[in-house]
Amino acid sequence: MGKHLKNRYYKQILAVLFIVSLVPVMFLSYFMYSFVNQQRTAVYRTAMSQLENDQQEFEISFSYVDMALIRLGLKDTCLSTIGKEREAKNFQAFNALQEELQLISNTETELEELYLVSQQQGWILGNTSFHNIEEDANQKMIQMLLRTEQSAFWYRDQDQLYMCRRIPINSKTGRGMLIAKFDTRTMLHQKDRREEGERLLLIDKENMVMAGAGKSIHIWDDIRVVKEIKNENAEIDVSEVRFQDEKYVMFQKISDYNGWKYLLLVPQNQIYGNLKRISYIILFVIFNLLMLDVAVIVLASKKLYSPIGKIDETVTNGMRYAEDAPETIRAEDGLMERVEYMVNKNVEMKQxxxxxxxxxxxxxxxxxxxxxxxxxxxxxxxxxxxxxxxxxxxxxxxxxxxxxxxxxxxxxxxxxxxxxxxxxxxxxxxxxxxxxxxxxxxxxxxxxxxxxxxxxxxxxxxxxxxxxxxxxxxxxxxxxxxxxxxxxxxxxxxxxxxxxxxxxxxxxxxxxxxxxxxxxxxxxxEHTASLGVKKQRVQLMHSVDIGEPEACKKELVDYIQEISTLPYYVFKLEICKLVSEILNVYNDYALNPDYEKVGDIVDFDITKTVNNCEKLNSYLWEYLLEPLFAAICSQAKDRDMMQQIIEYLLDNIEQDINLEECARHFNYNSNYLSRWFKKKTGMTYTDFISNKKMERCKTLLAETDISVNELAERFGYSSPQNFIRVFKKYTFLTPGQYRKNERERRK
Missing domain, CATH: 3.30.70.270 (Reverse transcriptase/Diguanylate cyclase domain)
Structure with a gap:
């Protein structure tokens, strides 16, 4: 390999292979990175969905109890009873009110107990008890709640959470208060996954803990002080927090009901444990792929360079006998130049x-x-x-x-x-x-x-x-x-x-x-067509010009029979002449033939689509002549109908017939008639009517003494001024000037 590395071609091969081989590795790395991110996002979404479910359950209970308190506080029985003294004569009203409290407490909510406190009479009516405020174990807390000047509020005392509403409803002070007591330990019993290390917290708008276990509260306090929050995902409200030596992933959801924050703390190992193992496996696989890639690159480089090395050796040996080769081509690294020189020499020899x-x-x-x-x-x-x-x-x-x-x-x-x-x-x-x-x-x-x-x-x-x-x-x-x-x-x-x-x-x-x-x-x-063939072709085209399809069909049969005896080249030449003359007629009528079929006719041969005289006759008639006669006939009918329409309009030019009336008279669609009229006459229907009206007005002005007012009324103009404006637009003269000029010209 060290010997090969000295050669620039081997180094180029090695570099190209390395770059090419990196592409799949990079794609694999990107795919693995995307896969890990997708897995992490999926875990985040699962945890977030779990938090949303817990939030929904809590808010359903809170909203139900809150609505029940509002309804109870608005009832006459509650408003009238809260001001009564704790005496035997009023016990019937107290019993009815206590049944209301029991009915609310027995619903499937996290509600532990419900109280009605009379600030005026100093008693507390619960769903299971009835006593004076001085006899209650939580006397101080109740007194404090009664002194709070808010119509509705929450209060937390250790593991107890209180929902308070003033009576009368929506007043900051009053005769009493409805207090709903929730036990947060009971509330979080099913929601707090302690065996999995997950912790649930409820935080109010002032960032005070409203519900949560002991360690969860310490973690929240630490977060508020240290502010050690790191955003990990923009789509999901998730943060990474640290408490002492432990790391947690915190998911947050803000309630639309009361603005509280619902927090779910999950140990980081539980979230990232499997993802880390997958990441390590992916890194191991990529590393091994790179090693295998390097080995394959080295082997492939040697394999690819092998024929180049042999060529280099062969060319080097051949150059020893090329005495006329320049020194630049003999250079050690000039393999391509030497090969090109030897190939050119070889081509010259072969030629x-x-x-x-x-x-x-x-x-x-x-x-x-x-x-x-x-x-x-x-x-x-x-x-x-x-x-x-x-x-x-x-x-x-x-x-x-x-x-x-x-x-x-x-x-x-x-x-x-x-x-x-x-x-x-x-x-x-x-x-x-x-x-x-x-x-x-x-x-x-x-x-x-x-x-x-x-x-x-x-x-x-x-x-x-x-x-x-x-x-x-x-x-x-x-x-x-x-x-x-x-x-x-x-x-x-x-x-x-x-x-x-x-x-x-x-x-x-x-x-x-x-x-x-x-x-x-x-x-x-090149010029052997007989006079009989030419005469037959002239007769055939004459029948086309005069519009006689039956005669044309007969002449075509005679023409094909006449040219079938000609030599092959002259036969094809005659066919091309006939097709050319037919296409000229198509051009005269601004028609487009089927050029694919025209190509088949001109390409007549025993190996082609049109390979005998019968098929040639059929193609000429069905695809060229018959459509031509049909189009000519259709255009003639169109001309006759358009002439009828124009004559009708000229005869009734003073009636001011609009497009819809004209279309209805000739049983046409108005939009179709408008397009067809412009195609045939070169102007719109409105312009045609205006032009013809102006021509008639010019004649009347020149030959009679009719007044401008009579002309405007006669031709349907709204006023003489409007008529004068339109007349001047067409003639550049007023009606009076035009009449004067015409009479002077005639004199």
Whole structure:
């Protein structure tokens, strides 16, 4: 490894692998961190939910007792009895009031005892007792409560919690008081989870403990003094506090009922114990993953660097023989530069070998075309570098290309032949043709057509030849003639094919841009469509122009039958001409054809969607001609209807017919009529009516003595001033000025 570390490529591989391998570790760490946070939040929510449940139970009891005291304090029996003396004659009223107290005390609440204290008469009536204030064990506390000038308040004495309400209700002083006594030990008995270490506290608005166990109160006092509170979670009111050597997590909930704080103290170990164990396990796993990651990185770096090291060694050894290589490329760390240099050298050598091989193949084919090699077989072709495995079925053709031009200098001729050779090489597929060979003024090309029938192969060969003649004429300016042999399947017939293609060229003497087949195929040209076919196409388009669908359908059948006898290329050319003329009609009527179907028609071939004359006839009629006739007919109906609407409006221009009335008259939807009217006339319905009204007004002003008032009333304007304003907007003149100008012009 120390040897590798000196190499910059090894260090780069090591750095990249380390960075890439850190990504999953970082994702895992983030996932684990999120998982721990989610678990902690879940524990917080559980504890908070428990605190909310306890708070709800307490507040239900407190609110029930409070409402019961209010109702009792408002009753006439209570108000009348509280002022009576403790005498036998009043005991019936006292007994009825005591039953009320017992009824409230017997509910399922944390209420221990309920008292009615008469400040005026000095007695206390409880749910189980009735005596004077001087006889009560809590005489001093009761006297203190009676002196408190509040209508309702709470008071805590050791483990007792008192709810006090004045009588009369809502008065700060009065004749007596209702006191509800709660035992906080009983209240917290079920809520305080002492075996789990959880502690519940009730704190009033002045931060005084209203209910809680001894240690809980000490913790709260310590918190108030030291202020050692640390917020841990923004969503939940939770804090971390310390008391002596113990740590607690404190959950807090403020009551909407009386503003008290409900606190739940949970030992920190109980909250974080499991989370810490999970965190330690996660850290252990991440650490082991990092160690494993480092080991894998080292091994992978060595594995990845191994081929580079071998390449470096090979290139270094090869550079010893590259005497012309510059010193910068020979540098020790310049591996990429050395490899690029060696690859370029290798490419140059391969290109040279390939050119030598092509030159050798052309020389071999030249000997065959000239008859120097007779009866060549497959082995001799393969020996000269030809790959014949793909030529398993189909037919061979020999094409002879002859140029028809004279050159001023030999250099011009060489340049032309070079360009011609390049065009032929670009248009043919290298795997389906042998290299072209120039012999004298003829360029011979043997190519292969893989098809199921001789007729199809001939059509494809003809199409290739037409492509060559068209391309040469377009880009080089000089036309060429092409002769094509009959198709053959045996390689030994190449010499015969060359002679046939040369003879086929003799039929093209005096012509330019001709493609001739030897014997079996009729001649084909770029411009061989007969006058009969052209006449048939003209008749077909005439039936389209005059709108005769039945006649067009018959003419289409005759046209397809007429062109079916043409050669393949001319046949396709005629189809393109017909489609082009039909599309021109579509453009005249601003229509859009189905371009996908148009593509299928133009792409006619035995291997395509439209592969026979019947389907071609069907596609032309169903997807081009029939929709065209339907659209033309629809547009004619639209024009007639729009003309009727315009005539109706002009005849009734003085009636001020609005859009809704016009739509109703012609049984149209008003919104549709508005859009259609603007599309056909180029202006909105309102603008059209206004324009026509102004034209009629101008005529009347010029030819009659009608007044402006009569015109405004006659054409439905609200006032003469409004009419004058609209007239001036359209003519830039007032009605009077317009009448004067017109009469002067006519004189």
């Amino acid at each position: 040279k070998l390939k050119k030598d091989q092509k030159d050798g193949q052309q020389l071999f084919l030249r000997k065959i075309y000239q008859g120097e090699i007779t009866d060549p077989d497959q082995k001799i072709f393969e020996k000269n570098g030809f790959q014949l495995k793909q030529f398993d079925s189909g037919m061979f053709f020999v094409m002879a290309v002859k140029y028809n031009c004279h050159f001023a200098t030999p250099e011009d001729k060489q340049l032309y032949l070079f360009a011609l050779d390049n065009i032929v090489n670009e248009l043919i597929i290298p795997e389906e043709a042998f290299p072209p060979v120039l012999i004298g003024s003829l360029l011979y090309l043997t190519f292969y057509m893989k098809t199921d029938s001789a007729e199809s192969a001939g059509m494809k060969a003809q199409l290739l030849a037409v492509m060559i003649t068209t391309t040469v004429k377009k880009y080089m300016g000089y036309p060429v003639n092409i002769g094509i042999s009959q198709g053959f399947t045996q390689l030994k017939n190449i010499k015969t094919g060359a002679e046939e293609s040369k003879k086929a060229l003799q039929d093209a003497i005096g012509a330019e841009g001709e493609v001739k087949f030897y014997h079996s195929h009729s001649t084909a040209s």
